[in-house]
Amino acid sequence: MRTILLRSSLLISTVAVLVFPAISLAQITSVQQQEWLNSPAAVSHVGNITGNAKAGAADYRRYCVGCHGELGDGNGEVAPWLDPKPRDFTLGVFKCRSTPTGTLPTDEDLFNTIARGLVTSNMPQWNTFTKQERADLVAWIKHFSPRWQKEKAGVPIQIPPEPEVTAERIKAGQDVFNRVQCWKCHGVTGQANGPSASTLTDDLNRPILPYNFHEETRFKCGTSDQDLYKIFMTGLDGTPMPSWSDNIKPDEAWDLVFYLRSLQPMPSKEKELAKQLGLKPVNPNAGQ
Amino acid sequence: MTSSRWNISGGLLLVFLVLGCFQDAQALPAFARKYGLRCSACHEAWPMLNYFGQKFKDNGYQLMNDRDAPIWQNPSYWPVTFRITPIWHRESTDKVAIDTAAGPNTSERQITSNGFDITGLDFHTGGTLEKNLSFYVLPSSDNTGAFHFETVMARIDNLLGSPWLNVKLGKFELDNLVSEKRILTLSSYGGSYDIYHFIPVNDGNTFGQIGDNQLGVEVMGHSVDDRTRYSAALLSSSDGNPGLLYGNGYTGFFTFSQAFDTGKLGVQRIGAYAMIGEAPTTYFTSNNVPIPGSGIGNKSFNREGFVGQFYFGQHFDVQVVTQHGWDSAWFGAGYGDFPDGAAPAGNGPGTGLPVGARAPSWNGVFFETHYVYSPQLIFIFRPEWVRMSQQALAAIPSSLGNLDTYVFGYRYMPIMTSRAGFAFFNEYSWNRQRGTAPDGTDLTGSSLMLGIDFDF
Numbered sequence: 243m244r245t246i247l248l249r250s251s252l253l254i255s256t257v258a259v260l261v262f263p264a265i266s267l268a269q270i271t272s273v274q275q276q277e278w279l280n281s282p283a284a285v286s287h288v289g290n291i292t293g294n295a296k297a298g299a300a301d302y303r304r305y306c307v308g309c310h311g312e313l314g315d316g317n318g319e320v321a322p323w324l325d326p327k328p329r330d331f332t333l334g335v336f337k338c339r340s341t342p343t344g345t346l347p348t349d350e351d352l353f354n355t356i357a358r359g360l361v362t363s364n365m366p367q368w369n370t371f372t373k374q375e376r377a378d379l380v381a382w383i384k385h386f387s388p389r390w391q392k393e394k395a396g397v398p399i400q401i402p403p404e405p406e407v408t409a410e411r412i413k414a415g416q417d418v419f420n421r422v423q424c425w426k427c428h429g430v431t432g433q434a435n436g437p438s439a440s441t442l443t444d445d446l447n448r449p450i451l452p453y454n455f456h457e458e459t460r461f462k463c464g465t466s467d468q469d470l471y472k473i474f475m476t477g478l479d480g481t482p483m484p485s486w487s488d489n490i491k492p493d494e495a496w497d498l499v500f501y502l503r504s505l506q507p508m509p510s511k512e513k514e515l516a517k518q519l520g521l522k523p524v525n526p527n528a529g530q
Numbered sequence: 531m532t533s534s535r536w537n538i539s540g541g542l543l544l545v546f547l548v549l550g551c552f553q554d555a556q557a558l559p560a561f562a563r564k565y566g567l568r569c570s571a572c573h574e575a576w577p578m579l580n581y582f583g584q585k586f587k588d589n590g591y592q593l594m595n596d597r598d599a600p601i602w603q604n605p606s607y608w609p610v611t612f613r614i615t616p617i618w619h620r621e622s623t624d625k626v627a628i629d630t631a632a633g634p635n636t637s638e639r640q641i642t643s644n645g646f647d648i649t650g651l652d653f654h655t656g657g658t659l660e661k662n663l664s665f666y667v668l669p670s671s672d673n674t675g676a677f678h679f680e681t682v683m684a685r686i687d688n689l690l691g692s693p694w695l696n697v698k699l700g701k702f703e704l705d706n707l708v709s710e711k712r713i714l715t716l717s718s719y720g721g722s723y724d725i726y727h728f729i730p731v732n733d734g735n736t737f738g739q740i741g742d743n744q745l746g747v748e749v750m751g752h753s754v755d756d757r758t759r760y761s762a763a764l765l766s767s768s769d770g771n772p773g774l775l776y777g778n779g780y781t782g783f784f785t786f787s788q789a790f791d792t793g794k795l796g797v798q799r800i801g802a803y804a805m806i807g808e809a810p811t812t813y814f815t816s817n818n819v820p821i822p823g824s825g826i827g828n829k830s831f832n833r834e835g836f837v838g839q840f841y842f843g844q845h846f847d848v849q850v851v852t853q854h855g856w857d858s859a860w861f862g863a864g865y866g867d868f869p870d871g872a873a874p875a876g877n878g879p880g881t882g883l884p885v886g887a888r889a890p891s892w893n894g895v896f897f898e899t900h901y902v903y904s905p906q907l908i909f910i911f912r913p914e915w916v917r918m919s920q921q922a923l924a925a926i927p928s929s930l931g932n933l934d935t936y937v938f939g940y941r942y943m944p945i946m947t948s949r950a951g952f953a954f955f956n957e958y959s960w961n962r963q964r965g966t967a968p969d970g971t972d973l974t975g976s977s978l979m980l981g982i983d984f985d986f
Contacts, residue, residue, distance in 0.1 A: 296638050297794070298845045303583070304905045306950055320566035320948045334773060359595060366593040368756040370581040372794040372883035 275385050283391070286349040286380040293349070293377025295385050301375055302382050313388030314510060324364050327448060334389030335445065337478040338463035343485035345396025346389060352380045354464075361460040385514045399475055401468050402492045407500050409515045415501025418494050420524040422486055427452040428521040432505035452483075455505035470499050560611040560654060560947045561586070565593055569951055570905035574847075575941055576951050577712040581789070581797055584707070585756035590664035590687035590696060591657055599661040609657040613951075617981030620644035621718055624974045625967035628709035638968050644978075648673050649716070652680070654985075662687040666702070679772070686866060694751035701745045705761035705785045707801060707837050708849045708898065710741040711929040714910050718977035720937035720959030724914050725835075725894035726854040730922065731931040731966060733890060734866035735857045737767045737781065738831045744770045744783070757789040757797075767828075769808035777825025781807025785811055787837065796841030804834040811858075829858035829866070835894075850900040853916075854890060860881055862890040862922030866887055867926060890922045894933075910957070911938045930965040941983070949986070956980040 278284055279295050286293035291378035303312075311318040321328050329336070338355045339347035358377050359367035371379070384390040405411065421424065427442060429435040432455030444450045453461070463473055477485030477493055490498065504516035562569055569576045572583030580586065592598040600607075622642040625910040650673050656666035668681035683700030687693075703711050710723050726741025746765035752758060761905070767779030787801025810825025835853040842848075860866065863883055896914035916933040939957025960976045967973040 281550075300904075304570045308571065309566060324566050359593075361596050363595065364593075364597070366565075366567075366582075366595055368582070370585055370797065372791040372793055372795075372797055374791075375796070429810075460596070 271412070274388070274391075278391055284376050284381055284385060286353070286384065288353045288373070288377045288380070290509050291373055292530045293374070293379070294382040295378070295381035298375070298378035298380070298382030299377055301371070305368065306379070314383065323346070326362070326363050326450065327446075330446070331383050331386035333391075333480070334387030335480040337480060339396070339476050339479065340398035341396025341476060342399060342476040342487065343479055345524065346393055348395045348398060349377070349380050349384075352383060353377060356380070360462055361458060362462075399472065399477075402472055402496075404467055404499075405493070405496050405509050406496060407515065409519050411497045412500045412504055412512055412516050412521065413519060414494070415497035415499070416524060418490060418498045418523060418524065419501055421457065422489055423526075425524055425526060427482065430526065432456055432502065442482045444482070450481055455502055456507060459508050462473055467496075467499050468498075470502060471495055474498065488518055541594075553946075560609045560656065561591060564607060564657060565949060568905075568948050570956050574661075574900065574902060575714060575905070575908035575951060576943065578714050579709065579712055581756070581799075585752075588696075588752045588756055588759060589693070589752065590662065591666075592662070592686050592687065593662065595878075596661075598658050600658060601660075609655055611654040611985050613925075613982050613983070613985035615647070615649040615983045617649065617716075617830065617979055618644070618646050619717065619977060620978040622976045625969065625971065627968035633662075635825040635968065644945050651675070652985075659684075666743050680722070680936040683710040692751070693754055696877065697747065697752050698750075700748045701743050701772070702748065702886065702900075703743050704740050704746065704763065704783050704805075705750060706740060706803070706851075707785070707787060707799065707839060710849050711743075712940055714900075714908065714955075715912070715937050715939055715957050715959065716939070716955070716983070717939075717959040719935055719961035719975060720912070720939070720957055720977065720979075723851065723857075723896055724916055724933050724935055725851065725896060728853075728855060728861065728892065728894060728916050728933065730890040730892065730918060731926075732856055732864050733861050734811065734864045734924070735809065735831050736867050737769050737776075737807060737860035738780070738805060738833055738855070738857070739769055740803070740805055740833060742770045742774070742781065744768075744781075745772065746781075758787075759801075760784075760786045767807050777823065777828065778808035779807065779809040779825070779828045781805060781809070782864040785837075792841075795843060796847075798841060799837075799839040800833070802838040803837060804832065806830070806832045806834075809866055825863070829860040831855075831857045831861060845902050845920070847862070847863045847900050847902070850895065851901075852895045859887040859889045859922065863887050884923065886923055886925075888920055888922055888924070891919065892916055892918045892931075896935075897899065906943045908939065909940045912936070927965055932964040935959065935961045939979075951983075951985045953983040954980075955983055 257426060282293035307318055307326035308320050309318040309324060310316055310331060313319065316328040316330035318328060334346060336347045336351070339351050341347055341351070353376050355370070356379060357369040405516045412468045425436050426438045427436045429439065434454035436452065439452050442450050442452060461470055461473060462478065463469055474490070475485060475487045477483055500512050501508055503512035504521070532813055549642045556863055561572070572579060574580040577870035585591065615966055620642065624640045625638045626641045627638050629635060630637045645822040651671045651875045653659055664685045664687060666681050666683050668679070669677050670680035671677045671902060677727035679701060683698050683702040685698035687696045689695040689697065703709065704726035710726050713721060715721060722741055727739045729735055744765040745768060746762055746763050748763035750759065750761035761784070763783040765781045765783060767781045768776050768896045783803070785801060785803045787799050789797050789799040792798050808828040808830045811827040811829050812828070815821060833855045834853060837958065838850040840848045840850070860883065894914070896912055898910065898912040901909040918928060921928060921930060937957060937959040939955060941953045943953045943954040944954045947951050958976070958978050962972055964972050
């Protein structure tokens with residue numbers, strides 16, 4: 243009798259240890275989210291890979307939940323100590339997109355962001371996942387926001403072929419930099435010390451710093467010229483960085499890309515041409 | 531009586547329920563506090579690294595997010611973690627020589643003991659000194675509090691701006707993908723990998739132990755995503771002991787591995803390693819005491835094998851390491867062992883090999899299988915076998931020294947957060963070595979252990 247009781251208690255205890263975490267995890271998702279998770283829409287599509295939301299749950303819990311939280315609201319246990327704060331997935335607002343401002347990113351945008359990480363933040367490069375695992379995570383992340391249930395992702399913007407870098411284009415890029423007043427935030431030398439820099443806040447009213455072109459070699463949303471082009475033509479939603487697609491023509495955008503490259507610390511053709519030009523920082527007061 | 535039974539059962543249930551209700555997972559504190567990541571981000575189960583953790587280590591304990599340098603940390607951040615493990619264990623050896631009325635060691639019997647204990651204390655301190663300059667220092671004590679330096683190394687990363695060129699100097703763990711320093715099992719026969727330390731019975735080579743931290747310099751490199759990685763280390767043949775105790779022998783340790791994306795199964799990795807070295811076999815003596823550093827007659831040895839890390843979805847994986855080992859006949863004859871100040875007979879210059887001496891060789895393998903129920907609960911099973919393929923003398927029984935070890939257990943991490951690590955573990959290990967009992971028969975031992983492994 244004693245043996246039976248002891249065995250029973252051990253069995254019940256073991257089952258409890260195994261089952262309770264699963265029950266608790268299930269409770270954190272709302273009924274609406276559960277319905278969506280069970281629907282055929284709870285997937286992502288990246289190339290020929292189809293990600294499944296439920297398959298991404300375990301990896302999310304292992305790797306992401308500490309910062310982004312069980313509910314995906316950016317309130318993970320370490321969030322209070324992080325700056326910048328983790329993304330709140332429930333809002334469905336993302337910085338790094340190939341789609342116009344205000345629209346949802348494509349699955350591929352999220353897929354790439356996971357692998358690329360976000361430089362100067364605590365989001366590392368999760369390029370250790372398989373592509374399938376990343377696609378699964380994308381599908382899981384999408385389940386946090388009702389936007390994905392109501393809206394479709396935006397249509398990626400068209401990026402014209404990159405022209406050749408010339409001194410004239412760099413000078414023209416500086417003119418664009420001055421005209422659309424990039425210097426107000428990024429500073430006349432691109433050192434993130436413009437007159438508005440200290441006052442910037444994100445959409446959640448949290449202080450945010452502009453990008454410092456003199457310090458960084460990578461951008462938040464990539465490393466290539468195309469990535470930089472996308473940043474100011476789509477904007478970084480949720481931050482003070484707007485989309486300039488209505489104010490800058492595609493050709494001018496490439497000029498701006500070349501000028502901004504000349505401000506970065508690493509050696510480049512743009513930097514060399516700017517040096518040859520004797521390019522001085524913009525003077526916002528010129529002509530007044 | 532019935533009431534007390536229910537009390538016991540209820541108490542057990544309560545303990546498990548309380549443990550089971552904690553939801554948070556994982557963190558190795560010194561790095562977790564710095565980066566705000568949970569332990570589960572870097573550890574399949576603490577302390578065993580997962581792929582992301584291996585990449586973090588290969589980057590010199592950097593996330594490569596341009597915020598790795600200490601200047602970005604709160605000045606009060608202090609990169610220190612301590613780890614210690616209180617345990618209860620039961621140890622049993624089936625044949626121990628004992629004294630009888632007939633004289634010393636004239637009989638043998640099984641000795642089994644049990645009781646509470648503690649492990650040694652580890653003080654891990656590591657991280658970055660500046661971007662791409664990292665360090666790791668680990669003063670470690672045994673359970674009496676006697677300290678030694680387990681790890682002391684500095685590392686320069688991304689030389690020439692490339693992840694393919696990183697250099698470290700000091701005393702460090704060899705580039706073993708299946709790391710013994712991060713082993714999940716801690717019991718007497720499960721706390722190390724046999725093939726990382728194996729030497730044949732009466733062999734004098736103490737230098738070829740790939741599980742021990744070694745003194746030297748290592749160049750390693752990897753692709754940005756760590757799919758491809760290599761390392762090459764030049765080591766003093768001293769088995770990591772500081773001071774010029776031995777001679778002028780050096781050992782090389784080389785690894786290469788490649789990982790593959792296999793979709794839903796995960797990332798699989800296969801690789802190979804080789805340790806090729808030479809070490810002294812005899813020593814000059816003074817009053818029959820070896821003169822430190824006077825080792826001569828360097829002879830060679832090598833260990834090589836394959837490594838596989840195979841994942842079958844998110845819950846099941848197998849880590850495999852094989853080894854073929856070979857020692858010079860001199861080691862096989864018992865030369866080489868620095869005898870802690872006392873030279874064994876004939877371990878001096880001018881001695882010769884016994885007639886018919888051969889180079890001993892062996893083969894070994896272990897399969898460490900994990901069932902990862904969640905980042906907080908992992909079950910472990912590991913069989914390990916070593917088989918002699920050639921003894922040092924033809925007259926030695928072919929199976930002498932053959933090892934069989936089986937380990938199984940689990941680790942449950944109920945409250946690991948990004949501030950501390952805590953694991954309740956329970957394991958059993960069993961080991962048999964052929965022909966090494968006092969009477970020349972097989973020697974069998976077992977170890978049952980449960981305890982709390984924690985760090986902060």
